[in-house]
Amino acid sequence: MKLDPILLEILYHKVKAATEEMSITLARTARTTYVKEASDFGTALATLGGKFFAYPETLGVSGFLDLDCSVSIAAVPDLEPGDVIITNHPYDSGGLSTHMPDLQLIRPYFHDGKIVCYGWDFVHSSDIGGGVPSSISPSFSELFQEGLQIPPMKLARKGELNRDFLAFYRANCRIPETNMGDIRAMLAALEIGERRVSEIVAAHGVETFMQAQIDLAEYAKAKAREVQRKLPDGVYEFWDLMDDDFATKIPIRIRLRMTVADGLIHLDFDGTDPQVLAAYNIPTGGIRHPWLTLKLMHFIASYDRTVPLNYGLFENITVNVPKGTVINPEYPAAVGVRHATAIRVNDALVGAIAKAMPGLVPAPSGGTVVPTVLAEQNPTTGTRNVMVLQSLVGGTGARKGADGVDGRDSGLANLHNTPIERSEEDAAVQIEIYGLRPDSGGPGQWRGGTGLLFGFKILQEGSAVLGRGLERMVFRPWGLGGGKPGATARVVLNLGTPEERDLGKLDMYLAKKGDVVTFLTAGGGGFGDPFARDIDLVVRDVALGYVTEAGAKRDYGVVVRDGVLDKAATDALRNAPRAVAKESDFDFGPERPIWEQVFDDAAMTRLNKALLALPVAARHQQRRALFADVCPRLPEIFTIGMQAVIDDPKAQRQRLLAGIEKLEMRVAAVAAE
């Protein structure tokens, strides 16, 4: 670092404040509800290389710190003062935009005729055209269904807006006035950024300003490396599964091999499943990308709360992301719901870090961010009124020394919930329960956070309930260090009545008046041997209702009757001989081991290697055919369970290996041609 540390600290606050003022300006005037309700927007200052050297601390999306503008900037040559680049293209922007409603603007800031940095901002627009209002559906398979594609181009030249572009743009969105409001807000934010940058340059000189960009990144890099050195050198392999890919019931597997050497980390995602025919693909461009490193950022920021927020934080990390996988798909794979997959990428990182050093990061959370949506039909006009009744998450996982958080999870986005009274004002429902789900937190010496219970009665005929993206219904949030997994998610009709039945993985349920639909989200994983949990804490959990008396006995060996501890019975249970838990233990629950009797790591890695050698269209067909052959009952998994799907593991495994061999021969034949 060349600048003196006082000046560096001052400049850090000034450039950060500049991006925060940009955010404030944007949030104050933007019109999309995503900005106001979900803070789904961002602002930053980027280096000449297109990386963010200044980023807001508490405004907007925290996770996009390591985005890269360089591909979008290189695509638009001859930038002049007053020019603004626009793009939303997941592929042509090099992964800057990760789904198309995210409109990105970049503006070069000049001093004495030379670019000194770039201002960047984005908002999640309410609509960008495509097959459905709001442009996002997991059912889409191609970008063309997801709306208007805007490769990087000039939105403004020398301060003059490109009217032709805007006319074209407006014609391709459902609510052009709202979108235009968002663009104006983004432009205003970029102007504020330019003003602040020129003030900083005037106060400190251009050389200092340019040097600060380098020094701040080096400073962050040095701090981040100190934290990463907590992880011992070595190679750590881990993989995790999403229940299904929406288009089929085949799980999506994220595979990670993490190599640590003196605080430097390499993430190799070789062996990860191919891209899917649904909107779950993450367009990373195959580079180090925020969606791949989010958990490492949380890890670093948790253990050094003063690390400056800039790309330097990630400079000790390298990646390998094979092309054609679900985390580096080929154009034009759909990407709208890429955040659902990102949660499982997070979990894969958690697993690898836990293998390196158990207890540092929390066990996985409930692993879902799902909007419960009600679509009502107006009886007279027939028009549909669609509204989100509640955004549901699971609880967070436990870590060494701390329980998970009940019913909250900021792992992907730190959203606030919707008050019951607000939902009931707008929708013909009566919310019967919105609370914590007892016994759902993974048992452990430190307990996983409980999931949520959200149930509502339908008060009007013709209503449909949607819960797309609900996860962890099959594969549980696992436990660590002797801790147990959290309970799986469920959706139940008329819970607690004789008519109770599981609705399985809900796409759309056409409800009758009087139906009560209840969502139960997964709890976080536990940490440490539950029988080692402090008895007083278990008694307290029972008193507060987070754990039932039955659960306390079964999971913790603590006997509580009518709120009173039975010490003798507890001692008897706890002193009985059992297996000793190790800090390096993982407990996935029964489903994953059953699945992996057939689909183990070696076979899946081989399969994916063969699949990736085929053309994209053939991959999907071959994969589907193979799973249908091996597991004919897989489509029913959400109602019949894992054991019924893997009913003859030996034979199924033979069919799988035979299928892979056939594929490999086909690949070899193609290669020979």
Place this chain on the structure above:
Amino acid sequence: MQARCRIGIDVGGTFTDFVMADLANGKFYYHKEPSVPKDPSRAVELGIAALVASAGLPFSAVELVVHGTTIGLNAIIQRRGARVALVVSPGNRDVMDLARSRMPNSYDFTAPREAPLIARDLVFEVPARMRASGEIVRRPTAAEYESLVASLRAAKVDAVAVMLLNSYRDRTLEAGLAADLRKSLPGTLVTESAELWPEVREYERALVAALNAYIHPLMESYFERLKTRLAALGLAAPIYITANNGGSLGLETARERPIDTILSGPASGVVAAARVAAPGNRAKLITIDMGGTSTDIAVCVAGEPEFTTATNVGDFPLMLPVVNVGAIGAGGGSILWVDAQGVLKVGPESAGADPGPACYGRGATRPAITDCYLVTGILDPTRFLGGRMTLDKAAAEKALDAIGEKIGLTGPDRALRAAASALRVATSKMATETSKLMARRGLDPREFALLAYGGAGPTQANLLAEEALLSEVVVPLAPGTFCALGAILADVRRDYLRATRTTIGRDAAEMASLMKAVAEVEQEALVWVAAEGELIGEHQLEIAFDMRYPGQAYDLRVSVPPAERTAIDQEKLVALFHTEHARHYGFADTASPVQVKNLRVRVTGRVAPLKLAAAEAKEAPVPIAHRRVYDRTGWVEAAVYTRGQLGAGAKIAGPAIVEQADTTVWILAGWVAAVDPVGNLILTRAA
């Protein structure tokens, strides 16, 4: 003797501050009394006695006592309040646990969530349910009610808060249950959410009821002791309590609604600022209150503080209208430290009052901002706080020297340069925070004067003004007792809200029903204000509406201009909304009907205004001393004055220091200071 004096009191953690204004001769008396944390009313009694005696007046000369206190706030922050149960509708037991479901930090997974104000085992569901329409779909049976009562008795609580879903729409179900509980549980305080504040959003409304109950017993006993003590002194004057909204409440109202008083301390300071700066026609003010742990900031436009309905009390959101006060950074006690990479940081940890900064000589080895003022020469170790406290400069230098070493400084003046560096870092951060705060409001800071109070405010203000490009600094006469002054400048004031379900712009009947509701609330407000005491002269009503286009997720608040209040009709109100919408969002959908979600009424009972005394003219001031100050990058020779030397119209040029009993004013080179007609010191850039 004719009653002619008003006494303002602000109870703080360390000191209880007093200001007395004698309306007969315009004289002001100031006093600081060490607080008595075990029984704060004792310090009030002692202070009033000392103050009245110093003026040579009998207690019968006092016509009004206005009192601000942080007892309630501290109880909430330190979680020392009453044992409270919460009664809710079925399925809503976790309203406190879930809160709004956000985590305090998006990056740091070790940051814990807040502990709920009321734990889950003290939240009880009762089968009482209202729909959003106001329709009651479930009432508890006698057996269900008795089971609730039994649970509440077994829980041995001091107070019960009741919040039933949708009671904001119609409070009858909630009120009926609360009335029954009062009968069944004699001696237990029962609060109702909609009675206190009938606004939609169950968590926030439950908090209003629960927080009110949580601090009620504590405040009740405090008010009772205060009343008894003052009566014993022979002081018959009415007692008012300052409120969150910058006004004050009669003691009886404050006893019922202590929640309305918890943020009154900071609010009073801002009220004082707005009034004190008014003679110079400074309509636009940024106020900073720099104390030990932080620096608070607020904005006044057109002589009125800015309000907000989204603030926090400790870990909890508060939906009531309050004067908008935010934090921008370090206080005098904020600790300096150096990270592993050799970068200097200021705060957020604070040295507090004990051990305090290193220079307090109570054994602290880590330096704080106050140590930097001392080492750079801005403070005189023998004349700090009018000489009431001697500072240990050697201890400050030693602590700062260690910081200098860690950031790689060399040479004999390492401590000095470390101190100057820390002030640069702290000032720069405050300036960027100020700039952001103004951006949030869409205001241009260059149009604003900076008014500084609190013990360290006037010491830091000029540094901040220079960095943030503000053009003027105002230092009032007694910045150390400013919140107490605000108490006696406040009017009686209360806010009301009603939820409405009106869509206007379609037919006149809906507007008529809206205006009928307004009239009802206004009537309630008028009845209240009429009973708040004889000192109140004229009163004023203000109305506002929370409005939106159908389908929008957020309301926009539309205030009706005072001149339009009685003449407002559908056309005018809709036009006001469209205009406001266009101002915020750049467009208005004039063809659309408009929904009105809430109506708001504010009543202000004017207390006869205090005239600030004209400053005396005095001889042109002659410096009592000169001393060297290390100002940012080098030494300057500063003239030292006492505040008492500076009469009306006096002018001094920076670099200069003005010492007074409650603070030290630092005036930079390139700035001049002049005394305005009411005694404020006004700093501006030299021409």
